[in-house]
Amino acid sequence: MSAVSGAAISVDRLGKRFGDFAALTDVSFDVEPGEVMGFLGPNGAGKSTLIRILCGLLRPSGGRARVAGLDVAADPEAVRRRIGYMSQRFSLYDDLSVAENLRFFGRIYGVTARDIGERLRAAVEMADLTGREDVPAGSLAGGWKQRLALGCAILHRPQVLFLDEPTSGVDPSSRRRFWSLIHDLAGQGVSVLVSTHYMDEAEYCMRVAMIAAGRLIALGAPHELKQRSAGGTLLEVACADTAHALEIAATVAGVRDAAVFGNTVHVTATLPQARDAVLAALVTAGLADARVRAIPPSMEDMFVHLVQAARAPAADRSTA
């Protein structure tokens, strides 16, 4: 992937090492204006490192990254003026009130005295903090804190927004509300790069990049990834003796992979007629109670599968 002019973010073979530890290896992707790109991966996969490099907080060890058309390593200050950042940990000033925090970040980002009043009102409204302008930020509950942090990050109308696990530790209804705010911003042309370790949140993103152990292992629209990662059909086998069922199912022709999933077995089949073959094999083996049905893969299935595939790339055809 090369730097496409007009892309909001353009990352080309980016790498970051901390001593001997490779936090990021050879990561490349582009984000278009108005796109919501999700970064999905377990803790420690390298999501925060990537976002920090793009915000100019860490220097890349290799490769290139452009944000809003500017090289982050060459001109981090110019990049900082055009982005908004919400760090993983709440990092507003607890001892300053809601309005004081907003005003501080507005001024730091160069919002003019003429505009700041109106922008502040809009941000307070968006964060649903009307009437609480004078409350110390530290005393707000999780969902409000997070929306206030978003408010502080967008006062200066940035072109690109980086949100590092913005929804961790926030209740589900606040999370949904937060995602709708993100889509409103994208609708106004802001590019949003958001990381999360909640697999279900990937559904809110226009495209998802999966990252594990510092490598980009998949990139695409959520529905696309699911199909691709399944590499065919995902079958759910329900029966009393899951251990035996796993053993039998794995030997059936056309089955690529089988794994215990809760109290069922998930079987990935490459051939469409595999469902009948698996059922027949199970019944033959004496598992009369076995039921087999095709199910849509969840994001979690997709992720587990992709991580496995990334470990053995030669054996797999579906990785990006």
Next chain:
Amino acid sequence: MRWRRIVAVARKEALQVVRDPRSLMIALLLPLMQMFLLGYGVKLDVDRIPLCVVDEDGSQGSRELVERFTSSRYFALRAVDRTVAPAVRHIDLGECRLALVLPPRLAERLAGGGATLQLLVDGTDSNTATIAAGYARNVIDSHATMLQLQALERHGYPTHALRPLDVRPRVWFNEDLESSYFIIPGVVALVMSVIGSQLSSLTIAREWERGTMELLVSTPVTRLELMIGKLAPYFAIGLVDAAICVLVAVGWFGVPFRGALVTLLGTTSLFLSVVLAIGYLVSVSIRSQVGASQVALVLTMLPTTLLSGFTFPIDQMPAVVQGVTTLVSARYYVTILKAIFLKGSSALELALPIACLALYAAVVVALAARAFRKTLD
């Protein structure tokens, strides 16, 4: 450099100081406490030395000599005994520093050509002992001279010709030789250096400790804007503290102020820049508030106390140590303060120490401005 961002940072920092009890204490209570503690505590004057007398004679003559001691402001008579034993006890217990032993038949011995007095001195504090013994000698010598003159007069000699040299010392700048006049301008310097460095040592460390630094470095604020904005409120507080110190020095301790306020303001601003920058440097290097405040305290308080000439005169230090004192910024400020307070020196007369202080400020501020890196690496 954007003025608007500096103001934003300064305003935020000021709000935080006002809401942080620890910073407020350092800013307002500490200077008053230090001024009073040190103003009263550090006294170099040797007066009212506790004295006991062993009067083995008990004559009118011996009482006349004792009277000379009691009428001097340098001595405080604590006991008069007939034998040496209780006097030794007084010294052992630390009740008296000096015991004067007057032998029996003092008048007789004086008439017969001269008497020997004994002076017992507690030498644990050698400095005070030397001064006390010297004072006692003076009192005894002048009494002896008087006795001599009286004897000569009785024999009909004209006594006015017997004073060939008469010294009339006149002390300038500190006419009463009050050591507090000389100490308190130094205390002002000490207070300023401790307060200044303490306040600024918290500022960057606080951002790291509370987790707000990550977001702050992601903003377009430059490191110069950050430093100026962060130090501006502390600079203002420092000037207020300086005013408090000077008011206490002049109003409470009665130290004369003979110089120009403008000179005081200018030089105090320079010194404040130095100590604020030192605290800021420490804060950038040490990411915990407690650690940074301790390092800042050691870096400023020790040299200011020992090497600035505040208590120990620099020209009496060994040559190597004198060399070291040129690296202590407080040295210049103490010199300047003493001169402004007591001598009423003008800025022109103080050109050299002012230039040294200005150079010092320029170097430390430049170092502080460059020390902060806007990355998390």
